[in-house]
Amino acid sequence: MTQAKEPKQKNEFMSWLVAILFGIVISFICREFLFSPLVVKGASMMPTYENQDVIIVSKISEINRFDQIVFEAPDEDEYYIKRVIGLPGDKVEMKDDILIVNNKEYEESYVKRDNNNPLQNRVTENFTLKGITGYDAVPEGYLFVLGDNRLRSSDSRHFGLIPIDSVLGESKIRIYPFSHIKLFTTSDE
Known part of the structure; x- marks a missing residue:
């Protein structure tokens, strides 16, 4: 047996x-x-993401304007998470704290603003894509990205355009902390 x-x-x-x-x-x-x-590390995407939030990044998503993407940082050995503002062919500028893409104004409800601080007139300085990058429009194969916490974000205003092939993927779900679980869609702008 x-x-x-x-x-x-x-x-x-x-x-x-x-x-x-x-x-x-x-x-x-x-x-x-x-x-x-x-x-997530840091405060550059507050209030959308807090430091130490855990997210799921989709590596097969199509990247659209206002998506939150994760990419290889151009200035250090890290990954950054930022919001796509300019796609290839887009003309981007900021004037009086209003985002203008291809001559269309967008309200950025996701941007961190301190309405209780009378000294904070605006959160994003005026700029044009040409003034920052030397290009009239975002070239093929590149993206223009900004953080939601504009006063504390290192983004395309500082390091320029990012190559699309440096993108790891799109943030789709925040899974931690459990009290703030959220599914992100492009309409969450």
């Missing part, structure tokens, strides 16, 4: 081993090609 038990235990061990290995392979494929968790 002990001999019959050994092959059964060996078969059960092998089936568990195969299931675990299969799970590891599937997890690796999903993380590498579909989505990845990431911890």
